[in-house]
Amino acid sequence: MRKLSRILLFGLILGIVFIFSSNLMAFDLAGASKPYKGQTLTLSLMAGYKVNEVIPQIGKEFTKITGIELKYESIPYSETLEKHMIALSTGSRTYDLLNIDNLWFPQYVSYLRPLDDYMKNPKLADPNFDVKDFVPEVLQGYQWEGKTYSFPEGYFFPVLIYRKDLFEKHGLTGPPKTYQEFYEYAKKLTEKEGGTTVVYGATEQGQRTGIFDELCTPYWGKGGQLFDKKLKPIFDNQDMLNVLTIYQKIYTEGLAPAGSTDFELGEAAAFFAQGKAAMMWNWSMMGADLEDPSKSKVAGKLGYTMFPKDNPKAVHYVREASTGLCIPKTATNKEAAFLFVQWLNSKGTLLKVEAEYKTGHPSRYSVMRDPKVAKLFPYFPLLEKAAKDNAVRLVPKIVEWSQVDDISAVYFQKCMIGKMSPKDAIKEAVKGVERMLDDKGYYFEGKEYSDLLTGRYN
Amino acid sequence: MDAVTEERYLPWGLLAPALIIILLIGVFPLFYNLFLSMHFWNLTRPELGMRFIWFKNYTSLFTSSLFWEAFLRTFVFTIVAVGLEMCLGFGLALLFNRDFKGKSIVFPIILIPMITTPIVVGLIWRYMFNGEFGFVSWILQVVGTDVHAVLSNPATALPAVIFVDVWHWTPFVFLLSLARLGALPRSPYEAAEIDGASTWQIFKWVTFPMMKSVLLVALLLRTMDAFKIFDEIFIMTQGGPGDATEVLSLEIYRQTFRYFNMGKGSALAIVMLIVIIIISRIYLKIFQKEEAVVQQ
Structure with a gap:
C-alpha cells in the first residue's frame, strides 16, 4: 500500500513537472505579438498557388490571436518577379512580406532580411517550431551564405x-x-x-x-x-x-x-x-x-x-520547387512579419492547411506523414521517398538561372515544333548561355564554383 | 518693372509651369534613359552598382543576331499590318460614305475592336486561336487544313498577330478617313461630273488627292504605334513559338523586366526611338511636300 502511494505521489510530481515544463515551453503568440498589435502587414502573393488562396482565409485566425491586420495583393506568377524587383530596387516600403518562388530566390537575396536574428530572439521565436521537421533541401532553397530567409510553405517536384x-x-x-x-x-x-x-x-x-x-x-x-x-x-x-x-x-x-x-x-x-x-x-x-x-x-x-x-x-x-514568404529589408513591420511567417509555417498551421484546404504540397515531414492527410493524396509517398533518398535538388543557385532557362527555351521550342534540329538547338542554347554567363563575368578568373551554384547532381 | 523687361520675361513666366512639366515628364526621362544606356546596371546584382561602360550595350546589341532578327520582324510586322489597315480602313470608309440598308447597325459594330483595350484583344484572340479549344482551330479542323494551332506554328504565328492588329486598328483608319470624306467639298465632284469623268477617274483625280493628307496622318500614327506593338503579342505568344513573333518592344521588356539588365534595355529603347524618329521625319517630309502641292 505504501509502495503504491509512493508510486502515485511520484507520478503526480512527474505529471506536475511535465505540465509545468510544457507550459514553459509553449509559445504564447498573443503575448509575443502584443508590441505589434494594430500593425498592418502587406503581403504580396503569387496567384495560382493553392496555398496562396488559403492564406487570406487562414490568416484571419492570426489576426484574431495577435491583433495584427493582414492586407493582401495577388500578382500573376508571370508578373511577380518584375513587380517585386521594381519595388525592391526603388526602396519601396510597400510590402512586409513577399511570396517568392525558390527558383528566383538568388535574385532577391540582396534585398531581403535574414530570419536568423529573430529565430534566436526568445521574445519572438517559438521553441516548438522545429526547423528540422522541414525537408532540408526545401529549406535550403531559401538559405544563402548560411542564413535562412524564409520557411517554405510548399514542396513539390x-x-x-x-x-x-x-x-x-x-x-x-x-x-x-x-x-x-x-x-x-x-x-x-x-x-x-x-x-x-x-x-x-x-x-x-x-x-x-x-x-x-x-x-x-x-x-x-x-x-x-x-x-x-x-x-x-x-x-x-x-x-x-x-x-x-x-x-x-x-x-x-x-x-x-x-x-x-x-x-x-x-x-x-x-x-x-x-x-x-x-x-x-x-x-x-x-x-x-x-x-x-x-x-x-x-x-x-x-x-x-x-x-x-x-x-x-x-x-x-x-x-524541387517551393514558395515562401520573405521579409524585404525595407519592410516597415519586420517583427510582426516574422511572427506571421513563423505561425503560418508551424506544424499546426501547415497541418490544418493540408487537412482542411487540401493544397497538396507539404514541406514538413510531420504533415506528409500524418495519416489523415496522407490518405488524401496518393502521391505523398513519392515526396517522402525522394526526400529520404537524398534525391531532392534545386536548380543551379545562380542569379542568372531565369536567363539560362529563357535562352535555352527559345531554341528548344524551335526544335520541338520541328523548325530546328535537336543538334543545332542544343548547340545554339549552349552557345547563348555561355555568352551570357561570360558577359556577367563568371569566367574571368577561371574559378570553380560550389555544387549548389553549378547544380551538379552526381 | 519697365515695359520692355516685362515684355521680355512675361511670356517665359507664363510658359514656365508647362515647360517645367514637359522637362520633368518628357525630357528628363529621355536623358536618363540615354544615361542608363551607357551603364551596366542589373537590379538583381545591386552589390555591383551602376558602372559606366560607354557604348558596350550598343555594340552588344548590334553584334547580336537575335536583335537583328527582332528588328527585321518588327519592320515586316509594321509594313504588312499598317499596309492592310490603310487599304481596308480607307476602302470601308468609301463604302460607308454612301447610304445602304443596315448602315446604322454595322457602323458601331465595326468600331468595337478599336475601343477594346489591347490586353483584352490579346486575350480574346489567344483563346480564339487556342489549338485545342479555340474557335478558329475548330474551323480549320472542319475545313481540313494541316495547321490547327495557329499560334503554335512559326509559319502562322506572325500572320496571326498581324491579323489581330489589322482587326484591332482598321476601324481607326476607317473612322479618320470617313470623317474626312464627309467634309470634302462638293464642287470638285460636280466639276468632274460635268466633264464626264468616270467613277475611277473621280476617285483617282479628285477623292484620293484630297484624302492624301489625312491618310498620311493615319499612316504616321499607325506606323509609330505598330512599331511599338507589345500588349497583343505579349498576351498571345510571348514572342514564341521560339522567337517567331519576338519584336523589338518584347526584347526591351525581356532585357529590362525579365533579365533586369537596365542598361541594355535602355539602349534598345533608344535605338527604337531613333528608328521611329527617322520614320516619322520621312513621313512628315512627304506630308509637307503634299501640302505644298495642294496649296499651289
Missing part, C-alpha cells in the same frame, strides 16, 4: 501522372521505365477516331517558361549535368540529344496536342483533367486538383510515379 484505366485498356502493366519507353507508351496510348485524335499519349509543356524544366527531368535521369565546375554549360552531349529528339518526336508525330507549345503546368493539367491525355509530366501538387471530382474527369483513375530515368545507376534526382 515533377512526377509522371498517368491514367491507370487507359494503361489497362491498352495492356500496359506499369508505368514506363525509360524515356524511350515513355515515347513508345505515348504511341500506344494515342487514340484516334476518324482521323481525329481523341486521347493523346502525353502532354508537353512547350511554353517558354516550362520547356527547359520538362527536358531537364529525363536529362538528369540519364545522369546528365548542365554545367561543369567552372559553370560552363556542358549539355551539348549525346544524352541531351536523345532527350530532345524524343521530345520533338512526341510533338511532331502528334502524340501530344498541337497546342502544347502554349502549355505550362496549369494548361497541361487542365487538358489532362478533361481526360484528353494518358500521361503527363507535371508538378506533384497538380494532383490535388486532379483528384478532386468537381474539377477533374479523371479523379480516382490516376497513378503517380517518379518520371522515368534511363540510367539505372543515376540517383532518381528531382528538381
Whole structure:
C-alpha cells in the first residue's frame, strides 16, 4: 500500500513537472505579438498557388490571436518577379512580406532580411517550431551564405501522372521505365477516331517558361549535368540529344496536342483533367486538383510515379520547387512579419492547411506523414521517398538561372515544333548561355564554383 | 518693372509651369534613359552598382543576331499590318460614305475592336486561336487544313498577330478617313461630273488627292504605334513559338523586366526611338511636300 502511494505521489510530481515544463515551453503568440498589435502587414502573393488562396482565409485566425491586420495583393506568377524587383530596387516600403518562388530566390537575396536574428530572439521565436521537421533541401532553397530567409510553405517536384484505366485498356502493366519507353507508351496510348485524335499519349509543356524544366527531368535521369565546375554549360552531349529528339518526336508525330507549345503546368493539367491525355509530366501538387471530382474527369483513375530515368545507376534526382514568404529589408513591420511567417509555417498551421484546404504540397515531414492527410493524396509517398533518398535538388543557385532557362527555351521550342534540329538547338542554347554567363563575368578568373551554384547532381 | 523687361520675361513666366512639366515628364526621362544606356546596371546584382561602360550595350546589341532578327520582324510586322489597315480602313470608309440598308447597325459594330483595350484583344484572340479549344482551330479542323494551332506554328504565328492588329486598328483608319470624306467639298465632284469623268477617274483625280493628307496622318500614327506593338503579342505568344513573333518592344521588356539588365534595355529603347524618329521625319517630309502641292 505504501509502495503504491509512493508510486502515485511520484507520478503526480512527474505529471506536475511535465505540465509545468510544457507550459514553459509553449509559445504564447498573443503575448509575443502584443508590441505589434494594430500593425498592418502587406503581403504580396503569387496567384495560382493553392496555398496562396488559403492564406487570406487562414490568416484571419492570426489576426484574431495577435491583433495584427493582414492586407493582401495577388500578382500573376508571370508578373511577380518584375513587380517585386521594381519595388525592391526603388526602396519601396510597400510590402512586409513577399511570396517568392525558390527558383528566383538568388535574385532577391540582396534585398531581403535574414530570419536568423529573430529565430534566436526568445521574445519572438517559438521553441516548438522545429526547423528540422522541414525537408532540408526545401529549406535550403531559401538559405544563402548560411542564413535562412524564409520557411517554405510548399514542396513539390515533377512526377509522371498517368491514367491507370487507359494503361489497362491498352495492356500496359506499369508505368514506363525509360524515356524511350515513355515515347513508345505515348504511341500506344494515342487514340484516334476518324482521323481525329481523341486521347493523346502525353502532354508537353512547350511554353517558354516550362520547356527547359520538362527536358531537364529525363536529362538528369540519364545522369546528365548542365554545367561543369567552372559553370560552363556542358549539355551539348549525346544524352541531351536523345532527350530532345524524343521530345520533338512526341510533338511532331502528334502524340501530344498541337497546342502544347502554349502549355505550362496549369494548361497541361487542365487538358489532362478533361481526360484528353494518358500521361503527363507535371508538378506533384497538380494532383490535388486532379483528384478532386468537381474539377477533374479523371479523379480516382490516376497513378503517380517518379518520371522515368534511363540510367539505372543515376540517383532518381528531382528538381524541387517551393514558395515562401520573405521579409524585404525595407519592410516597415519586420517583427510582426516574422511572427506571421513563423505561425503560418508551424506544424499546426501547415497541418490544418493540408487537412482542411487540401493544397497538396507539404514541406514538413510531420504533415506528409500524418495519416489523415496522407490518405488524401496518393502521391505523398513519392515526396517522402525522394526526400529520404537524398534525391531532392534545386536548380543551379545562380542569379542568372531565369536567363539560362529563357535562352535555352527559345531554341528548344524551335526544335520541338520541328523548325530546328535537336543538334543545332542544343548547340545554339549552349552557345547563348555561355555568352551570357561570360558577359556577367563568371569566367574571368577561371574559378570553380560550389555544387549548389553549378547544380551538379552526381 | 519697365515695359520692355516685362515684355521680355512675361511670356517665359507664363510658359514656365508647362515647360517645367514637359522637362520633368518628357525630357528628363529621355536623358536618363540615354544615361542608363551607357551603364551596366542589373537590379538583381545591386552589390555591383551602376558602372559606366560607354557604348558596350550598343555594340552588344548590334553584334547580336537575335536583335537583328527582332528588328527585321518588327519592320515586316509594321509594313504588312499598317499596309492592310490603310487599304481596308480607307476602302470601308468609301463604302460607308454612301447610304445602304443596315448602315446604322454595322457602323458601331465595326468600331468595337478599336475601343477594346489591347490586353483584352490579346486575350480574346489567344483563346480564339487556342489549338485545342479555340474557335478558329475548330474551323480549320472542319475545313481540313494541316495547321490547327495557329499560334503554335512559326509559319502562322506572325500572320496571326498581324491579323489581330489589322482587326484591332482598321476601324481607326476607317473612322479618320470617313470623317474626312464627309467634309470634302462638293464642287470638285460636280466639276468632274460635268466633264464626264468616270467613277475611277473621280476617285483617282479628285477623292484620293484630297484624302492624301489625312491618310498620311493615319499612316504616321499607325506606323509609330505598330512599331511599338507589345500588349497583343505579349498576351498571345510571348514572342514564341521560339522567337517567331519576338519584336523589338518584347526584347526591351525581356532585357529590362525579365533579365533586369537596365542598361541594355535602355539602349534598345533608344535605338527604337531613333528608328521611329527617322520614320516619322520621312513621313512628315512627304506630308509637307503634299501640302505644298495642294496649296499651289
